[in-house]
Amino acid sequence: MSDAILEIKNLKTYFKTRKGLNPAVDGISFNIEAGKITALVGESGSGKSMTAMSILGLVPQPAGKIMPESEIWFEDQDLTKLSERTLAKIRGNEISMIFQEPMTSLNPVYTIGKQLMEPLRIHQKMSKADARALALKYLEMVRVPDPERRMSSYPHQLSGGLRQRVMIAMAMVCKPKVIIADEPTTALDVTIQAQILKLLKDVQEQLNTAILFITHDLGVVAELCDDVCVMYAGQIVEKATVEMLFENPSHPYTAGLLKSLPRVDDDVDMLYSIEGMVPNLINIPEGCRFASRCPKAMEKCREKEPPKVMIETGHEVHCWLYE
Amino acid sequence: MAATTKWANELRHIGKNPFTMRSVKYVQDVEKETLGANGEKGEETSNIPPQNSAPEDETMIENSFWKEMFRQVYQDKKAFLGAIMVALFIIIAVFAPIFAPHDPYEVDMSKMLLPPSFMSGDSADSADQSTYLLGTDFLGRDVLSRIIYGARISLVIGLVPTLITLAIGTLLGMVSGYFGGKTDYLIMRLADICMSFPSLLLAMVVMYTLGASLFNIFIALSIVNWGGTSRIVRAQTLALKEKEFVEAAKSIGVRKWDILWRHIFPNCIPSLIVLFTLSVPEAIMSEAGLSFLGVGAQPPMPSWGLMISRGKEYLFSSPWVAITPGVAIFLVVIAFNFIGDGLRDALDPYTKHE
Known part of the structure; x- marks a missing residue:
């Protein structure tokens, strides 16, 4: 993990709403390594896109705020502390972004x-x-x-x-060191999706850029990415390489996600789905945020926040199960 | 067999109509992409030949914004008529000395209030009258020449304050919409104040304070009208700044003011064009109103509003003095309104594909 080009440490992006403070991104840390594709996976509202916006300093103003304890290190600069002017020089030049909606992203x-x-x-x-x-x-x-x-x-x-x-x-065009791709294929037909993903991979190999690939599609992750971070309710619950994650999905949420993927070789009547909804972040329950939907939840899960556990080198899980 | 020919004819017809071009082309693009994916399944997608665009693609009309607009106006008979009338109005105003048969300022008391030549018929001194197509006014000046010269004033009044209004309104509206917060609040309340006064009254107050002159009419009309423009532009900016291309522009490092100027402003232009064509007649009317009330153009300037005002005393004995400039105002205002309506329909996506 030494050649990280982008280091995100304890990133917190909070939103002021009428009902209270909404911690859309709540203390996440991960690295993006040079020349690799890192996936950020999670369902809608888990804070994936906000993480991307925070990196580029494009969090919607004035409601959103990156908390002062957050750090985003890019080439010895903490992006969260830079002025608007310096950030503008980095955007598009060193770090650029591909958006979800190709129909409206061009003027x-x-x-x-x-x-x-x-x-x-x-x-x-x-x-x-x-x-x-x-x-x-x-x-x-x-x-x-x-x-x-x-x-x-x-x-x-x-x-x-x-x-x-x-x-x-x-x-x-500016040969950036990092490209953030925010669900670049969600709005496209399936046939075109495959072409675009292939293209992204080819271009990435040619230019040797790092890509932060934001998606909710685990199939795409398996095919395209090197590292994966699984996000749930503003936090990272599992962090691993693609092989480790698909081999040994350790967090119950990740396991649930994988289980709910449709499979060609398995004929089931109903697809598996994770019960319940993402909790309202304004009144976060005590303990683990997934506890209310977790099939393996214990007493402890509802009382204290789970620890970070390294179950193997480069495979981190935030769960009481592995303590 | 007959059915197929009919189909083919219909298809050819569709192909000729530039209106459906875009959708035909879009289908082609999509087909191209999906074909690429299906045809080479399992293979690299990289060998899509770069030159595989069909030759008829080349002859496709590239419907640019301006072409589309002119085409629409051309097809709309009312707007086209309006455009011709406005063009005539501008030509007459610019080349007034060529068109005017007499000096508009030349006073000749011996020819006071002569009726228009076509009305007098076979009266005694018809030879002399025939040179006054629309008669003379109470000072013996040629009404037609005065109307032709008056077109210059109306043209300038129609264009200059409207452009000033649009410039101020656009700038304040964009700033207000884009930056929001206190700036927005301040600018919009100022606009509210300006708009809450009856516009003619506010203009009169300004004219009384500054004194009656053509230049002051510019200022008065600009102060009165910027509020409406700024509100429309603000609403547009609010909608545009949420668009992803603005986000995308930010993500490639474009600065705030550049985003306003290069990405948001060009997208406001269609509305501004419509607003412009509909504001010109309004400004012409306001000038006529101010001049009629005596706080606008001052005699002996051949302003249409002033001509009506001075001619109203002779309305029953010599109606042509007041009526003819009135008709001129009517024609110009309606011509601009025709164009404005046509453009609005042309640029409004909802009325487009009826």
Whole structure:
């Protein structure tokens, strides 16, 4: 774990709501290693996207706040302590992001080419001609057919899959060290999903960037990623390499998630589902946050927060079961 | 067999209609992608040939925003008529000295209140009258020439305060919507105050304080009208700033003011164009109103509102002096409104595909 390019330590992002303080992200720590794809898995509302937004300093203002004890280390700089101006220099240049909705993530009034050139013009202060040439190269790299003509197309003239390719190219043009992909394939057809994932992997290998891949799709994780963090209710409950996690899912939540995946080789009438709902974060129950839905919950689980247990090297679980 | 031919004809028809182009093209793109995935299952997707776009793709009309707008206006008969009338109005205003048969300021008391030449018929001195197509006013000035020169004033009044209003309203509206909080509160309450006064009254107060002149009309009308613009722009900004492309722009490191100027402002332009065409006639009307009340343009300027005001004393004996400038105002205002309505329909996604 020494070559971590991005180190997140005790990240807490809280939201002020009318009902009280909502700890959307509550003290998570993990590393993203250079040249690897790290997955952040969890159901809706578990704080995955907020973690991504916190890294880039794009937490919705003024309701959201990154608490002062949080640290996000990127190349000897703590991103949470940087000014807006310095952060803007890092965004898109060193750390960039791919969004969930390709249909609305491109500005409808500009051509694809102009939008691709924007990060280059901002960060590398390139001339128009240079930026154009490079943008074209990246459009080719993400396999957009007929890139020369696509440069002067408007977003509405492209299909969703093509737009997501353009978004990937846009995230790549400045050769960032880290790319955050926030459910990049959720809004696409299944056939196109596979292409985009393959593309992401290829491009990642070519440029040797690290990717933080946010998803709720464990199938995608198994295929694409190297490390996995499973999030539940704003906390990380299990952290492991992909092999370890699928071999030996230790937290009851992870086990439940895996069990609820549909399988081709197993004919069941009803899919397994985890009972209950994510608890309301404003009034967090004492003890383990998963206790109310956990099939293996004990007395202790409802009283005290579970410890971090290393069950093997590089496999961390937050659960009383392994104490 | 017959059915197939009919189908083919219909398809060809659809292909020709630029309106359905986009959807046809979209289907093609999707087909391309899905074909790529299915056709090469198990293989690398990388060998999608980059040049596999169909040749007819090349002839596809790239429907840019402006082309689309002009096309829509061209198809809308009312808007097209409005556009022609506005074009005529602008040409007449710009080349007023060429069109005007007389000097609009030339006083000739011997030719006071002559009726329009087409009305007088075979009266004694018809040779002399024929040069006054719309008659003369109480100082013997040619009404037609004064209306033609008056078009200049109306054009300037229509454009300048409207542009100032739009500039102020857009800037304040975007700042208000984007930054929110106290800034928003302050700007919007200021707009409320400006809008809560009856606009003509507020303009009159400004004109009385600053004195009657053309330049002061600009200021008065701008102060009165910016509130409405800023509210519309603010609402647009509020909607736009939640869009993902703004988030995406932030994520590639674009600064706040650049986001406002380069990403939010261009998306407000369609509304601003509609707002502009609908504000021009309003400004022309306001000027006419102010001039009629005596706080706008001052004699001997050939302002339409002023002409009506001075002509009203002769309304029963020589109605042409007051009525003709009234007709001119009516025509210009309705022309701008036609265009404005047409543009609004053209740019509104809801009325588009009826």
